[in-house]
Amino acid sequence: MDSNDDFSPAWLAYKPIANRTLREAWAHRLEVLTLPPFGLYSPLARAEQELKEALPSLLGVEVKRGRGIASKGLSLELTGGAPESFSLRCFPDGIRLKAADELGLLYGSFRLLAWIAQGREPEGLDLAEAPRLGLRMLDHWDNLDGSVERGYAGKSLFFRDGRVLPPGSRLRAYARLLASVGINAVALNNVNVRDPETRLITPLYLPRLAKLAELFRSYGIRLYLSANFAAPVTLGELDTADPLDPRVAAWWEERARIVWEAIPDFGGFVVKADSEHRPGPFTYGRDHAEGANLLAKAVAPYGGTIFWRCFVYNCLQDWRDRSTDRARAAYDHFHGLDGRFLPNVRLQIKNGPMDFQPREPVSPLFGSMPSTGQVLELQATQEYTGQQRHLCFLPEQWKSYLDFPVATGPDGDLARSVQGIAAVANAGDDPNWTGHDLAQANWYGFGRLAWNPELQPGDIAREWAAQTFGPDPKVVEALASMLLGSWETYESYTAPLGVGWMVNPNHHYGPSPDGYEYDRWGTYHFADRDGVGVDRTRSKGTGFAAQYRPELAALFEDPALCPQELILFFHHLPYGWMLRSGTPLIQSIYDSHFEGASRAAALVEKWKALEASIEGKIYSAVLKRLEEQKENAALWRDVINTYFFRKSGVADARGRLIHR
Numbered sequence: 001m002d003s004n005d006d007f008s009p010a011w012l013a014y015k016p017i018a019n020r021t022l023r024e025a026w027a028h029r030l031e032v033l034t035l036p037p038f039g040l041y042s043p044l045a046r047a048e049q050e051l052k053e054a055l056p057s058l059l060g061v062e063v064k065r066g067r068g069i070a071s072k073g074l075s076l077e078l079t080g081g082a083p084e085s086f087s088l089r090c091f092p093d094g095i096r097l098k099a100a101d102e103l104g105l106l107y108g109s110f111r112l113l114a115w116i117a118q119g120r121e122p123e124g125l126d127l128a129e130a131p132r133l134g135l136r137m138l139d140h141w142d143n144l145d146g147s148v149e150r151g152y153a154g155k156s157l158f159f160r161d162g163r164v165l166p167p168g169s170r171l172r173a174y175a176r177l178l179a180s181v182g183i184n185a186v187a188l189n190n191v192n193v194r195d196p197e198t199r200l201i202t203p204l205y206l207p208r209l210a211k212l213a214e215l216f217r218s219y220g221i222r223l224y225l226s227a228n229f230a231a232p233v234t235l236g237e238l239d240t241a242d243p244l245d246p247r248v249a250a251w252w253e254e255r256a257r258i259v260w261e262a263i264p265d266f267g268g269f270v271v272k273a274d275s276e277h278r279p280g281p282f283t284y285g286r287d288h289a290e291g292a293n294l295l296a297k298a299v300a301p302y303g304g305t306i307f308w309r310c311f312v313y314n315c316l317q318d319w320r321d322r323s324t325d326r327a328r329a330a331y332d333h334f335h336g337l338d339g340r341f342l343p344n345v346r347l348q349i350k351n352g353p354m355d356f357q358p359r360e361p362v363s364p365l366f367g368s369m370p371s372t373g374q375v376l377e378l379q380a381t382q383e384y385t386g387q388q389r390h391l392c393f394l395p396e397q398w399k400s401y402l403d404f405p406v407a408t409g410p411d412g413d414l415a416r417s418v419q420g421i422a423a424v425a426n427a428g429d430d431p432n433w434t435g436h437d438l439a440q441a442n443w444y445g446f447g448r449l450a451w452n453p454e455l456q457p458g459d460i461a462r463e464w465a466a467q468t469f470g471p472d473p474k475v476v477e478a479l480a481s482m483l484l485g486s487w488e489t490y491e492s493y494t495a496p497l498g499v500g501w502m503v504n505p506n507h508h509y510g511p512s513p514d515g516y517e518y519d520r521w522g523t524y525h526f527a528d529r530d531g532v533g534v535d536r537t538r539s540k541g542t543g544f545a546a547q548y549r550p551e552l553a554a555l556f557e558d559p560a561l562c563p564q565e566l567i568l569f570f571h572h573l574p575y576g577w578m579l580r581s582g583t584p585l586i587q588s589i590y591d592s593h594f595e596g597a598s599r600a601a602a603l604v605e606k607w608k609a610l611e612a613s614i615e616g617k618i619y620s621a622v623l624k625r626l627e628e629q630k631e632n633a634a635l636w637r638d639v640i641n642t643y644f645f646r647k648s649g650v651a652d653a654r655g656r657l658i659h660r
Contacts, residue, residue, distance in 0.1 A: 007170055008432045010177055010440050011467040014057040014117060018470075025122050027061040029094050032073025034066035035105075041218045043102040043179075047076065047109040050176070054113045074112075076105050084182075084220075085130035088112055090122045103184075103220040110180040118463060119471025129452070135346075135375060135420025136450035137185035137224070138178070139270060140427075144189075144196045150381050152388040153428030153435035158188050162196065164208035167215040174427070179219040181447025186221055187422075188212075191272040191309065193228035198235060200225055201255055206262035213263045224307075227269035229291065230279035231255070242284040243294035252298035260302040268304035269295060270348065270422075275312045288312070288333060289340035296342040307348045307375060307422070308341075310334050310365060311355075317522040325534070325542035326522035327353040331364050335547075339371035346373045348422060351401045353544070354523065356384050356424075357500040358491040359397070361556065361566055364547035367406030367417050374418045376401070380426040380442045385490055387509050388426060388435035390629040391603060392490045393483040395445035395457045402453040407549070415453035423450075436625045437618050440468065441483055458484055475613045482606050485599070493596025493633045494640075497588070498569030499525050499532065502640065510632060511639040525568070527647055531575055531585070533568035545570055575648040589644050590652045593637040600633035 017023045033051060038044035051074070052063050066073055072093040081100035086108035089096050097112065099105040107129075115125055141149040142156035144163075157174055158165055165171070178186070188209075189197045199205060213223040232238035232251045242248055260266055273280025273291055281291030292308040299306060313329035330353060341347070347369070352360025356379040366374065378398055385392040402415040423446045427433045434440050444464045448455055458480060465479035494511070495502050501523045504512040516523040525532055535541030537557050545556040555561050559571045564579055575586035583591065604626045611619055641658045645651070652658055 005169060006431055007173060008437070008440075009173070010433060011114075011444050011464055012054075012173075012176060012180060013468055013470075014054045014113070015470040016060065017058055017116065017119065019119070022119065022121065023059050026116055027059045029072075029090070029122060030055055030059065030074045031061055031064060032066040032094075033063045033076075034073060035076045036078050038102065041214070043106040043218060043220050044076070046176075046179070046218050047102075047106040050106075050113065051109055058113070058116050076109070078102070078105070082130045084184075085128075086111070087128040088115075088125055089127075090125040095122070095125065106179060106220060107182055114180070114463065114467055117471070118466040131182055131451050132415065132453055133418070133420050133450060135185055135422070136183050136447065137187065137375075137420060137422040138183055138380075138425040138427075138446075139187045139191070139226075139377075139422050140425045141190040141192070141381075142188060143194065144200075148428055149190050149192060150383045150424070151428050152381060153426060153433060153439075154430035155428055157427065157429055158212065164205055164212065166208070167211050170429070171212070171215060175216055175219040175221060177433075177443070178221055178447070181444055182451040183447045184220050184222065185224060185267055185422075186216065187224040187226055187270045187307075189226045191226045191270055192276070192278060193226050193272075195234055197226070198228040198231050201227065201231065201259055202235070203258065203262075206259065210262050213266065217265060222265055222267035223263060224267040224270060227271055227295070228279070229271060229273045229281070230283075233279075240284070241279065243281050243286050243290045244284070249294060249297065252295055256298040256302060256304065260299075260304070266302070266304065268299050268306055268344075270307040270309065271295065272309045272311065275309070276315050280312075287337060289337045292345045293340075293342045296345045300342070300344050304344065306345045308345055309348045309377070310363075311350055311377075313522065315522070316520050319518045319520075319524060322526075323542060324522065325536060325544050327536065327544045328542060328547065329353075331368070331547045334365060335368055337372070338369040341372050343373070346375045346419060348375045348377050350377045350379075351398070354500060358385055358487070358495055359498055359565055359569075360500065361498075361569060362401055362404045362406060362414060364544075366404075366414050367412070367549070368547075375420045375422055376414065376418045378421065378423040378446065380423045380446050382426065382439070382442075383424075383508055384503065385487070386629065388439045389509075389625055390490055390600075390632065391436065391438055391482065391486045391626065392442075393445070393457065393461065393486045394442045395449055395460050396484065396487045398446070398449055399453075399457055402449065408551070413453075421446075421450045432618075432621070437622050438479075438483070438625075440464070469614065472613065475610060478606060478610055482603055486603070489596055489599040489603075491596075492592045493600060493636045496592040496596075497533075497564065497585075498566035500569065501525060511636045513640060513643040526572055527644070529647055529649075531573050531577070532644070532647075533572040534570070535572045536570045541570075541572075575644075575650055586644060586648050586650045587653050590641055590656070590658070591654075593641050594656055597630075597633040597637040601630045604630050 074095045077098045079098045086099035086104040097108045144159045146155040146160040230241040274282040296306045310330040312333045313326050349365050353363050404414050405412045406414045441464045445460045448460050461480040461483040465476045502513045504510050505515045536544035538546040556570045577585040645658050
């Protein structure tokens with residue numbers, strides 16, 4: 001039985017279309033459904049199930065099964081073509097959905113239902129879509145005891161008290177939500193693989209995992225697991241995990257055989273190695289190519305993939321050593337290994353060189369390893385962006401990375417340089433899935449951007465709002481106005497200008513200007529009486545800026561040219577430094593925190609204006625979250641402004657209250 005059977009439908013609410021004319025325009029085109037033959041638990045069976053459940057709710061129409069070749073109504077046809085692709089066209093007497101395969105028909109069915117739920121006219125329906133990226137993956141950081149590392153929405157959807165949960169109604173709903181936005185891969189367990197989770201790849205757990213894989217398979221989703229590099233030792237079967245030891249290679253080959261025998265379409269492993277005390281090839285004097293290739297050889301016969309995370313750095317740094325720079329670590333460890341990884345290895349690289357801060361530069365690894373497959377890693381769970389207690393619409397942040405020119409030429413953006421996108425998931429077993437009802441927009445937005453990185457955040461926000469709350473234009477635009485800009489609002493009252501961190505250690509919520517300043521983790525801002533920021537220039541700093549291609553390196557090297565939103569990431573500047581906006585640095589810090597707190601307070605009032613249009617339970621829950629955000633933003637404002645006033649001795653030029 002599911003741990004919680006009372007859960008939100010999220011953006012698959014399928015609220016009735018109130019406009020009678022629009023409803024009838026759709027209904028007469030959808031009363032008959034014609035499909036090709038399909039298996040009992042195939043993606044096409046799921047498509048039929050979704051259409052038959054959704055259309056009566058949306059349009060009040062009962063769908064009848066057609067026979068033979070369709071002459072009217074909704075026709076689903078298999079026509080071949082690129083995998084997962086589909087086309088949708090409206091005709092006077094019906095809708096034609098054509099796809100390359102059953103999964104394309106499932107995706108196309110969800111797109112049709114989304115189009116209707118958004119209140120769009122049938123005559124405008126003329127789509128031809130295919131995913132830009134083959135891998136669109138959610139990484140859950142879940143543990144067997146049911147806890148979720150950096151989880152802010154309850155317990156695990158998959159595990160409880162050392163057990164793998166059976167695939168009931170909650171997990172079916174989860175799979176539907178993923179498929180509806182084209183997510184096609186899920187890694188279930190925490191990348192920090194503890195001893196209990198190491199056993200997920202043993203017969204003790206594989207039968208239950210096979211049941212989950214069966215459910216996911218019917219929605220086009222492949223199951224992955226995070227693997228412990230030292231599993232042969234942890235499980236007590238070998239005395240070494242040396243990737244060049246033939247016994248270790250044989251052990252992983254046998255383990256792969258056991259896993260794929262239980263789950264024939266198992267996807268592969270996500271690996272965090274030599275990072276934050278996790279074991280890896282460095283233990284044996286080997287490099288990361290040798291470590292990744294060990295596992296890649298084992299899974300290659302089954303079509304498996306190894307996602308090897310590049311989040312590798314020294315977490316025992318000496319803060320007294322100003323030459324050490326954590327931002328350099330991933331490039332230093334991996335760039336020289338280009339061309340040495342096997343074809344079924346994907347380097348999984350965080351969007352920035354640090355750790356999911358409100359704003360960082362793009363990781364210099366992107367675009368710099370042309371002979372190595374890469375996957376972009378994002379974070380939907382809001383570890384450093386308000387922990388799903390604050391509204392922070394992350395597709396705006398993600399879009400800034402996807403569009404970034406990591407290489408020269410018209411096709412040089414990051415989205416075209418990778419083979420897939422993964423995101424640390426933000427869903428748990430809370431009734432609303434994400435803790436904050438409006439944080440569902442980040443989950444939805446990740447799927448949409450992974451499918452098509454060219455989509456605009458505003459369009460994504462409006463799609464989600466219409467599908468979740470109904471297509472009333474006033475409600476949709478009000479919600480879009482709250483979502484859009486909320487990322488920059490959060491940034492402005494926490495850590496603007498790329499300075500980052502300044503959070504409470506360990507749990508990472510709330511302001512603590514020097515929380516990490518004298519610690520081992522290497523996350524410094526170096527604020528003193530004269531200025532703030534990290535000198536990462538080649539000329540006199542850590543040299544991080546030189547890891548980028550020459551045009552970008554020159555941009556970041558010069559404080560007069562460096563993007564203002566990143567200037568303190570690359571430069572230590574005096575408080576009197578005049579920004580290109582014409583404002584001194586210290587005044588910009590004050591202004592940003594005052595304005596950000598004011599915008600956070602305004603979100604409360606915007607939400608209150610929607611009270612009559614939002615279901616009461618959701619309205620109250622979101623209001624509580626927004627009021628907490630307002631209070632916390634004011635605390636950030638006061639703590640950070642006071643901190644910098646005490647450092648600089650410079651008063652706010654506008655005479656606002658700064659506590660001394």
